[in-house]
Amino acid sequence: MSSPIIRVHWLNESRAFKVLWLLEYLKLDYEIIPYMRDEGRRAPESLKKIHPLGRSPVVEVEDRATGKKKVLAESGYIFQYVLQHFDPKGSLNNADPDKAEEIQYYLHYAEGSMMPPFFIEYLLSMVRNATPFPLSYLTGKVADKISERYSRGETKNQLDFLEGQLSKNQGYLVGGKLSAADILICLPLQMAFSRKTADAKDYPHIDKWLNTVTSDAAYKVAKEKAQANGGKF
Ligand SMILES: N[C@@H](CCC(=O)N[C@@H](CS)C(=O)NCC(=O)O)C(=O)O
Numbered sequence: 001m002s003s004p005i006i007r008v009h010w011l012n013e014s015r016a017f018k019v020l021w022l023l024e025y026l027k028l029d030y031e032i033i034p035y036m037r038d039e040g041r042r043a044p045e046s047l048k049k050i051h052p053l054g055r056s057p058v059v060e061v062e063d064r065a066t067g068k069k070k071v072l073a074e075s076g077y078i079f080q081y082v083l084q085h086f087d088p089k090g091s092l093n094n095a096d097p098d099k100a101e102e103i104q105y106y107l108h109y110a111e112g113s114m115m116p117p118f119f120i121e122y123l124l125s126m127v128r129n130a131t132p133f134p135l136s137y138l139t140g141k142v143a144d145k146i147s148e149r150y151s152r153g154e155t156k157n158q159l160d161f162l163e164g165q166l167s168k169n170q171g172y173l174v175g176g177k178l179s180a181a182d183i184l185i186c187l188p189l190q191m192a193f194s195r196k197t198a199d200a201k202d203y204p205h206i207d208k209w210l211n212t213v214t215s216d217a218a219y220k221v222a223k224e225k226a227q228a229n230g231g232k233f
Helices: 016-025 045-049 075-086 097-130 135-167 180-194 204-213 217-228
Strands: 005-011 031-035 058-062 069-073
Touching: 005 016, 016 075, 016 180, 016 217, 058 075, 069 075, 075 097, 075 180, 097 135, 097 180, 135 180, 135 204, 180 204
Parallel strands: 005 031
Antiparallel strands: 005 058, 058 069
16 A cells, blocks of 8 residues: 655644654654744734644645545644554664653643743743833743742643653663654753753753653654744754
8 A cells, every 4th residue: 555645734833843844763763844933923814724723733644545534633643643544664663562652641741731831931032022122021020029929830840750760661662672752752952942931051961861752863863944934043
């Protein structure tokens, strides 16, 4: 049976990067359909023609013979689908069933527990810069309060958890080797350090792991393709 057509609906500067890296690692052929964020950093309306929520990543998988299409959304589900259908040798999975279940856990964890506090911190940074002085003084104070009461502590909670996991799994999240779990959680951690939500010096295992995983050849190719389609790093 011939391989399906895979189309990645890619929004510049987005989580869709993880999907490029995943597909590159598995040496799959795919097309990138690029979309650019608008001035409010939202996705263009045209993305809603592919999936009603209009978020990226969205992946279309089309059967070459019948033209039947599946539209996949939610990065964790996309990863799960790709592992199940396009990684027959389990190169980003684990032969040990317990470890494979741990990888599944991280596919849910990434968007369920990890992303929300990082996203709130990001929104609060936008709030701080959204208004001119003297209003910015007030909005800044409100943003600081929300951060202090919830998101700063909660991002620390997530980072402490991941630092602990990486310290006891031979440098990777699961089973001492690169898996889909590492690819899925890498980008928010890079952003946490680059946006100074956290200091890399406080998280030596995460810092070392980031250096290791971002040296992967497939990561570099995905990055070049992302940059060629409006991504910034
Ligand atoms: N939970 C979704 C989140 C998707 C999402 O929010 N993507 C962002 C890009 S990182 C987006 O499309 N933002 C554009 C918008 O909200 O208009 C996933 O895991 O894929």
